[in-house]
Amino acid sequence: MTDDHTHRRLIVSMSAVFDRMDAATLDAWSGLTGLQIQLVRVVATDTRLDRTSLAYWTRTSRAALVPSLSGLLQRRILAEESDDDGSRLLVAPAGRRLLEDVLDARVAWIRDAASAARPPIDEDDVRRAIEFMERLSVPG
Structure with missing residues (x-):
């Protein structure tokens, strides 16, 4: 039987990050x-x-x-x-601009959050996270 604890931690952590990011960037949604x-x-x-x-x-x-x-x-x-x-x-075009503003706010938030983490999350950590998330996002 597989221990689901690690995967549960991953899901809880991902949810917490997205919840924090959504809360911090809510104003970008105008x-x-x-x-x-x-x-x-x-x-x-x-x-x-x-x-x-x-x-x-x-x-x-x-x-x-x-x-x-x-x-x-x-x-x-x-x-x-x-x-x-x-x-x-x-x-519509105004919606595309809004989505760009939201993305910009999220980028700023994640940069700040990565810098504030202890120890700080560096670019190599970010690249590894990107690779991991991209692999998860591909239907298989």
């Missing part, structure tokens, strides 16, 4: 609600989504989705277009 952030993140995956499939992927009722999505469309963070296959949601 006042979006938690649901709106989730909607933008899902649409940004470039998976073809309409309103119904977005509700499914975010596990959100249509009643909750409609006002949040309307706000994103009004602010031109997301856009909706139609083609022969129907309508689809996409990240």
Whole structure:
């Protein structure tokens, strides 16, 4: 039987890092609600989504989705277009800029967190972490 303790520690540690990063960079999202952030993140995956499939992927009722999505469309963070296959949601230019701002805030946070760690996390440690995470992210 495999001891899951090490893998559990990894999952708990990864969750803690992402929770801290999300909390520290919340202002970069320019006042979006938690649901709106989730909607933008899902649409940004470039998976073809309409309103119904977005509700499914975010596990959100249509009643909750409609006002949040309307706000994103009004602010031109997301856009909706139609083609022969129907309508689809996409990240609009303002949304791309927002995502870049969030990424910049996250980069600054992780640099600061790595420097503040004891002992500090150096570039070689970061490269090893990148290699590890990239290997985990590839479906296999």
